[in-house]
Amino acid sequence: MSGRLQRQETRAAFGFISPWVVGFLLFTAGPMVASLVLSFTDYSIVDTAHGVGLANYRELSEDPRVRTALINTVVYALLYVPAATVVALGLALLLHRVGRAAGFFRTAFYLPVMTPAVAAGAMFLLLLNGQRGLVNEVLGWFGVQGPSWTTDPTWMKPSLAVVSLWAVGGSVVIYLAALKNVPVALHEAAMLDGAGPVRRFWHVTVPMISGALFFGVVTHTIAALQMFDQAYTMFYGPQQKASASDSSLVYMVYLFQNAFQYFRMGYASALAWLLFVIILVVTVVQVRVGNRFVHYEGSRS
Template sequence: MTTSTAAPPPPPAARAATPPEPPSAGRRRQRKGSMRRREAITGLLFVSPWILGFLVFTLGAMVYSLVISFSRYQLATDTARPAGLANYEALITDPKIAIALGNTLYYAVLAVPLEIALALGLALLLNSVRRGAGFFRTVFYLPKMTPTVATASVFLLLLNGSTGAINRGLAAIGIDGPDWLLDPAWVKPSIVLMTVWGVAGTMVIFLAALQNVPKELHEAASIDGAGAWRRFWHVTLPLISPAVLFNVLVLTIAAFQIFDQAFLLFHRTTGTGSSDASLFYAIYLFEQAFRQFNFGFAAAMAWLLFVIILVISIIQMRVGNRFVYYEGGDR
């Protein structure tokens, strides 16, 4: 009987020896690293004025306002006494807070869709212009360049109930115009009219988005028999949906911070208009801070507004991202 002996396993394959790195490659890598550091330092130096301004005037002011929102701070006496949650409890008990929030929400619901529709319509109109496009874009953008004080002065004349140009135009066609500046039911629509006058900034964003829509898609849809409305609904609107969401977010934030138009039309002088109908949240915050000098309560109001805008923005982002088309495919 013969016994077989197992053959020894073959020796492991010898690994290929890695050639040593030449000194020139190491020096190039060091130069690239130092160049990146210099570029980073240079970039930080260029943006350092903005960073310093943000830390001092934005973040620092926010932190300070949060601190004084828990205190009774009167500017006249320059004293701050701890108040705990008293200012936030006053937000619940003050009836004017509910009125101001209601007016602001009513204005936002009325103004934002109208601004979006008007800006998109103007952008579509300007996008279709071939001759004199630059001239028409400049003309449509001029109202945005007009100072708000000048615009308010014009609208005070236009919206005058007895001698205003708008009511005179309505009377010419047999319509009895409302008392825009005195009737509480027409106070907020009058402010919306003044707001949409400066809709050119939103229009420019829509125009830029429309010019990035590939013409080949419109041509293909037209060959397939799609009309103008179907091409807009199924081609144009999905491709500009990121711009729509951005404008909705920005306009909503601006609507909840409405101040200039309402202040110039109704609160610049006492006794003008209906105080409750034109009492927006930012107006009431201004009155508490700079007329009543109740900075603690005003700071609490500011933080409540911050939370409201934050919640609404998150909801809009969550809902809007379901309908927004991104070219990369990610939502």
């Protein structure tokens, strides 16, 4: 009887997960396999694909714009990931102290996540305008000469990192949930031992929420390496193409150009697989390193 019941539960479980399995095979695994095959061809949408072996991957190693795009993307990630972590954690700490109004502010901070990235990019394009932007106008009130955020090559990547902070609300919610799970008894014990607010934060709060912080760093890194929509809106839209330069060329924009502007689908597929390998390696390194510093409940460290 128990065996029959177990088989029924197994069939029910497979029935519940089957929509996800079908969706994964059709929209994730299938396209990944197809792109891997295309990466060994010279497919251009309008013509029949012809096999070229490893020619696309050899071109990757020789293409100077690939190196430029990778460097720009890494610089952007190094600017964005620490900033996003600090800003999200700071907002979560503020929400943790708000009390009754926390629900309202939690919703307010999360709403930008629901805003289309293209709309946010267009909005910040106006705010960061070097001549008439609100940001530079406010800086001028304090006697600060604002830079040309979207046209000066030096400020393009920092401005993109600032714009990306608009959507850290998801991380704020995660960090807030982690903060609420920190046992009050630990803070009380630290206070009895004479620890001040700063020491309690570093030696009690941070270790107890390190799992959430680690998750945020990994997801922010993956998102940074795949940055496209806001970069394309701010620097490669119809009105910005004349001012676009290699200083704003992130990896996904270059991949998009090869796929849908130059119709080099085979080369674009090779670019996509190179990015996949880079993200895989970076994530594995983060996990290996992060596990040394992350505190998990039930661990004896």
